[in-house]
Amino acid sequence: MRIVRDERILIAGAVLLCAVPLVFGNYWTGLMTQALIFGGVALGLDILVGFTGLPSLGQAAFFGLAGYGAAISILRYDLNPWLAAVVGILVSVAIAVAFAPLAVRMRGLAFLTIMLAFGQVWWGVATRGGSFTGGENGLPGVRRPSFGVSWWDLESTNGYYVFTLLCTTVVCFLLARIARSPFGVSLIGIRENETRMTTIGYHVAARRAASFAIAAASGAVFGILSLFFNGYVGPGSLDWRLSAQFLLSVVIGGAGTLWGPFLAGGGLHILKTYVTGQTQYWPMILGGLYVLAVVALPGGIASIPALARSRRKLLGSRPKRPIDPAISE
Amino acid sequence: MSAGSDVALDVSGLTVRFGGIVALSEVALSVQRGSRYGILGPNGSGKTTLFNAISGLNTPSAGRISLLGVEVTSLPARVRAHLGLARTFQITSLFPSLTVLENVAMATRMAEGVAGNWWSAAAGQTGANTDAAAMLDRLGIAHLAGRPVRSLGYGEQRQLEIAMALATRPSVLLLDEPTAGLSNTETAALTQLVRALPAELTILIIEHDLGVIFEVTDRLTVLQNGVVIASGPSTEIREDPIVKEVYLGR
Numbered sequence: 121m122r123i124v125r126d127e128r129i130l131i132a133g134a135v136l137l138c139a140v141p142l143v144f145g146n147y148w149t150g151l152m153t154q155a156l157i158f159g160g161v162a163l164g165l166d167i168l169v170g171f172t173g174l175p176s177l178g179q180a181a182f183f184g185l186a187g188y189g190a191a192i193s194i195l196r197y198d199l200n201p202w203l204a205a206v207v208g209i210l211v212s213v214a215i216a217v218a219f220a221p222l223a224v225r226m227r228g229l230a231f232l233t234i235m236l237a238f239g240q241v242w243w244g245v246a247t248r249g250g251s252f253t254g255g256e257n258g259l260p261g262v263r264r265p266s267f268g269v270s271w272w273d274l275e276s277t278n279g280y281y282v283f284t285l286l287c288t289t290v291v292c293f294l295l296a297r298i299a300r301s302p303f304g305v306s307l308i309g310i311r312e313n314e315t316r317m318t319t320i321g322y323h324v325a326a327r328r329a330a331s332f333a334i335a336a337a338s339g340a341v342f343g344i345l346s347l348f349f350n351g352y353v354g355p356g357s358l359d360w361r362l363s364a365q366f367l368l369s370v371v372i373g374g375a376g377t378l379w380g381p382f383l384a385g386g387g388l389h390i391l392k393t394y395v396t397g398q399t400q401y402w403p404m405i406l407g408g409l410y411v412l413a414v415v416a417l418p419g420g421i422a423s424i425p426a427l428a429r430s431r432r433k434l435l436g437s438r439p440k441r442p443i444d445p446a447i448s449e
Numbered sequence: 450m451s452a453g454s455d456v457a458l459d460v461s462g463l464t465v466r467f468g469g470i471v472a473l474s475e476v477a478l479s480v481q482r483g484s485r486y487g488i489l490g491p492n493g494s495g496k497t498t499l500f501n502a503i504s505g506l507n508t509p510s511a512g513r514i515s516l517l518g519v520e521v522t523s524l525p526a527r528v529r530a531h532l533g534l535a536r537t538f539q540i541t542s543l544f545p546s547l548t549v550l551e552n553v554a555m556a557t558r559m560a561e562g563v564a565g566n567w568w569s570a571a572a573g574q575t576g577a578n579t580d581a582a583a584m585l586d587r588l589g590i591a592h593l594a595g596r597p598v599r600s601l602g603y604g605e606q607r608q609l610e611i612a613m614a615l616a617t618r619p620s621v622l623l624l625d626e627p628t629a630g631l632s633n634t635e636t637a638a639l640t641q642l643v644r645a646l647p648a649e650l651t652i653l654i655i656e657h658d659l660g661v662i663f664e665v666t667d668r669l670t671v672l673q674n675g676v677v678i679a680s681g682p683s684t685e686i687r688e689d690p691i692v693k694e695v696y697l698g699r
Binding site: 297298300301302303304305306308309312313315316317318319320321322323324 | 504505506525526527530531535536538542543544545546547551555556558559563564565566567568569570571572574577613614616617
């Protein structure tokens with residue numbers, strides 16, 4: 121297996137992030153755990169939105185369904201938390217796979233709105249589910265699983281942070297590989313020219329559905345991580361506003377770049393936590409950021425390095441390497 | 450598939466309606482393997498609709514289409530592609546943000562059977578990429594390999610259209626106005642290219658340029674208002690009084 125540059129950066133980033141508990145206290149380590157979770161969801165959603173070109177306003181459904189699936193398994197059926205996590209992910213992915221054939225027949229605005237409706241159905245089920253789903257109050261009191269070893273305690277902030285970092289790294293690595301594979305490139309082809317893809321023999325609907333399931337599955341994994349972090353799952357994790365935050369993370373980060381949405385997803389969560397502690401105007405600030413990103417930075421955060429490079433060139437600063445004399449006249 | 454069949458494409462009683470409009474009415478044509486078959490007709494006569502029906506992009510209201518001995522009338526476009534059908538588009542239809550090589554590799558990966566790989570890097574698929582590079586070389590656009598398609602000139606995009614279609618290794622190729630919008634020099638080059646394609650490849654070509662049509666094709670079907678008004682060897686069609694009046698005479 122060849123490790124390319126992107127993957128080396130990913131691994132280096134993960135190693136660097138291992139230092140967070142050493143440098144920061146519990147508060148920031150906890151916040152970074154959540155940032156990894158929200159960044160991860162946005163990155164998974166980017167496969168669907170940025171690659172396949174299907175903008176979804178229902179990603180929170182897969183995030184929340186996994187959480188509810190696991191929480192109900194633990195609280196109502198007394199399942200082992202590890203097993204419950206698997207059940208939660210399977211429930212979420214199974215619902216995604218069942219809904220995918222219908223969803224991927226839509227494009228653009230129709231897809232966006234049907235996903236909004238899909239998400240709201242589950243939000244409705246959760247809030248009206250009575251004592252089984254905990255209704256408006258959700259399901260508190262979910263304990264974290266344990267490795268059964270003393271040196272890695274998932275109940276501790278630091279232990280759970282490292283676990284989340286490990287899971288996030290694995291998911292990012294998988295998604296980055298998928299994105300560069302022939303399958304990943306075919307999703308770009310579908311986004312850019314569906315008819316052509318069909319006439320050269322690609323099964324467009326199946327590939328769309330597969331990308332839908334991949335986004336859902338990664339949303340589900342992070343839904344589980346969020347459940348165990350908070351010890352709680354509630355209707356807020358199925359809320360369309362959370363879906364909107366995920367979709368905006370993809371746009372602000374730079375759709376189709378994976379790392380942009382990851383940074384934006386994590387960054388927006390940290391910003392949200394800070395801003396909501398100071399004022400109640402978070403939605404306005406999020407809206408403002410979105411407008412700013414669309415107007416000033418259409419390529420998102422991920423386009424900043426390229427913009428900076430071209431700007432440096434415009435300003436005429438000296439290039440790092442001497443120009444090849446063969447090229448310069 | 451009846452291997453002994455000499456007919457590459459057989460269309461009978463083909464009718465395509467869009468709402469109340471009859472785009473094609475009872476169209477029949479039979480194309481021999483290795484034939485160079487021209488489709489001629491004024492704008493709006495149903496030529497592209499015929500190609501769309503053959504390639505599976507629209508659903509006929511009536512009639513049958515058989516490709517290389519297989520009845521394909523109700524089969525989806527991608528299955529027809531796997532049976533050996535490829536086409537180009539009158540309005541250039543590419544992947545603008547990808548490079549020229551990546552565009553062609555999208556087709557060669559399908560031909561090599563590696564398009565479903567979700568683990569290895571697409572850029573590392575040596576077989577498919579070598580094939581794609583060879584295809585670019587064959588069409589004389591190898592120097593454009595690394596360029597994003599959106600940065601290409603129109604004539605170069607028209608060549609890439611054909612490269613992508615050929616990269617699927619088709620047995621039957623549909624060319625929809627390949628020279629539309631090209632200069633005289635470009636048209637001449639493209640005509641040479643079509644003439645140089647392997648003899649066993651069956652080609653159907655829609656073309657407005659009569660010079661190209663009579664230079665390339667051996668048989669012709671002439672459409673008008675969705676109806677076949679003449680069909681036969683190109684040399685005979687050229688002298689057909691009805692065709693002369695409707696189309697050639699202008």
